[in-house]
Amino acid sequence: MKNEIFSYDSRLGIHLPRFSKDWPSYSSEEQEIILLEWERVRGMIPDRIQEIEVEIDRLQGELSQEENFERSCMINGEISERASEINDLWIWYRTTPAKTQRGMM
Template sequence: MVKQYFTYDERLGINLPSLQSDWEDYPFMEQQRILTHWETIRGNIPDRIQYLEKNINAKQEELNNENDFLKSCHLNSQIASLASIINDLWIWFRSNQTVTEAKMHS
């Protein structure tokens, strides 16, 4: 079962690889199954980012109309948190692209 090699990351909202052994210790067919499952997850990252961007836009609109300083600070904090999640998702999306391509073509 491939899902045992992934752990759900609450903050990012996706499953991330969680391998217990070195990559080379897994049989080739298991590596392929892991990579295929990761590609499915990875393929959904842009949709997750788009969803978070919509949340940011809504919070920015709310911030534009907010006159209460403390509420504005809270909204800014939420926006920064969402932006940080987006940044981390892009890192996962891009960094593993080269690893996946290299492993699938070897």
């Protein structure tokens, strides 16, 4: 079931939940499996953020040396995209679903 729920998001570099039905429709056992997998994925998010921060640092170093305006704009765009990825990862990291009587996320 794990592979049915979680799919790899290449932009963020992690697996994200993709529900095919409403959270309350999952059985208590299914919810528990999903929550355990989410906690595993969630635990990897800070490391992923750190990887992106290293990439941003590299790009900023490249930007500080770049003299070509068009190339500077491209690098700046890449930095902006990486920062957006970090923002999205923090949003996912703060997502803390809970198991409910019948289920809820």
